Amino acid sequence: MQAPPPEHCPGVESEQAGQVSACAGCPNQSICSDPNKKLEDPGKALVTAALKDVKHKLLILSGKGGVGKSTVTTLLTRYLARSCPDSNFGVLDIDICGPSQPRLMGALGENVHQSGSGWSPVGIDDNVCLMSIGFLLGSVDDAIIWRGPKKNGMIRQFLSEVDWGNLDLLLLDTPPGTSDEHLSVVSYLKDDNAPDSVRAIIVTTPQEVALLDVRKEINFCKKQRIPIVGVIENMSSFRCGHCGHSSEIFPAKTGGAAAMCAEMEVPLLGSLPLDPAIAKACDAGEDITSIKNATTEALEGICSKIMSNFS
């Protein structure tokens, strides 16, 4: 394993590369500070090498927080892993300030082991493994109060120093927004010679205020030339457990995700209902994909559309 970049590394692609006090003593300083060399982040080559046996990468994105990116990531992973027992799936949680995957996957309190080939991700199932900063915290309540560059360093380590092994699909659960984490992960994973090297799924709720942020995220993907597999509408309706009546919790004033997808020319993969049973199972880290209900039926349709993109 190569020496880590200095703690305050300005990033080799930045204007300050090689020129700031933190660069003193870094073995790459002379390369970084040469203005005639337009450099790629050396981390990118390390990431490419580390992920050479990962067939497909899928970002789970949403401009809006709390729409269910993490829950959808967990549900997709578990459903796909159950339907394709001969394929291997990995989940990387790059929500550095609010990692939810350890709880959703029922792996809270697990430890990550270090071996000669890097950190070993935590095994969730025979064909599912997970890496999250949640595994590296002393206490689950610890706040990660980091500005961008430190978060980027962590993401780079997760991509280049985790022993992912052979994976058919690596799902990346992201924080809300279009900022440091998103730019970092895209710059590390994107291969200009292979336009499908990384793709994205966008999660939204039907509300206009969520769709507003989601449109921004779709434009982010378009600007970064990340192909969008499609949009998943989450919490589309709520079925009263008492009378069975279906209510719109987050009313779709403007036609919801379907109208937005038509307008922005991206496919709609499907809608997941708001199901308290799912919220409860997720809090407890339980797998509910073996049960037959409205959610898993919707999930089946969504997963088959996703898989048709990766054949």
Added chain:
Amino acid sequence: MQAPPPEHCPGVESEQAGQVSACAGCPNQSICSDPNKKLEDPGKALVTAALKDVKHKLLILSGKGGVGKSTVTTLLTRYLARSCPDSNFGVLDIDICGPSQPRLMGALGENVHQSGSGWSPVGIDDNVCLMSIGFLLGSVDDAIIWRGPKKNGMIRQFLSEVDWGNLDLLLLDTPPGTSDEHLSVVSYLKDDNAPDSVRAIIVTTPQEVALLDVRKEINFCKKQRIPIVGVIENMSSFRCGHCGHSSEIFPAKTGGAAAMCAEMEVPLLGSLPLDPAIAKACDAGEDITSIKNATTEALEGICSKIMSNFS
């Protein structure tokens, strides 16, 4: 108005201050690069001067996205403005990548005017004004793809170059997490000689997976020594419009916000139900605080507790 910092300003409190290529030509370079001066960001003095007639500042925080920070900010502002017609209220939306306040406040498409004393915030009501990056975008779908330092520069401008005038309370709607935006706003607003110079309200939903992130946010406030006014539990229950039965949409496996507040020793201000009428009104930017229902009743209790902190 003073010249803006250079675009790639590393921040005067950083180790690279005055030493990077972006500093060339900046009038502050000689001060910044002097290692014997432990400098405060000169922006801080500007912020203090610009906000000298703002009596109280209140951060609306949550580690988790989508719990309703923006909706709660809007509801609190409107309710307080209605109950205290002689007081003036301001709202600053520092969610740079996902600004929701223009829509929630019904001010989408409004423009910010520049005058001799700075940007004029948009008037929402006689005693409510709002500033958001949403007003500065060419199109509402534009994605702000900025790393930390650019976001910080924007927040500094919002605090130092907006003509807030006389305000009794400035509410700051924040993005999820504990990262750049939060560190910036705290460093600009905190006055070590006045511990109550800025206070925080934490918003959560009852789910364990939300509380997990909210605990981090409470620890962030404790580390940064920001007094916490209290916690608001949002989306605590859903009343079926058909049969009237109340359901827990996001089940509280571990006692919800009440248990967490007791454990973390912070006050619980109250719980707001999940009300599709609110979601609909918010999407449309309408004010619903004049209507009498379960939500506005809960809001009344919460607001009176908040006001008792600011007397």
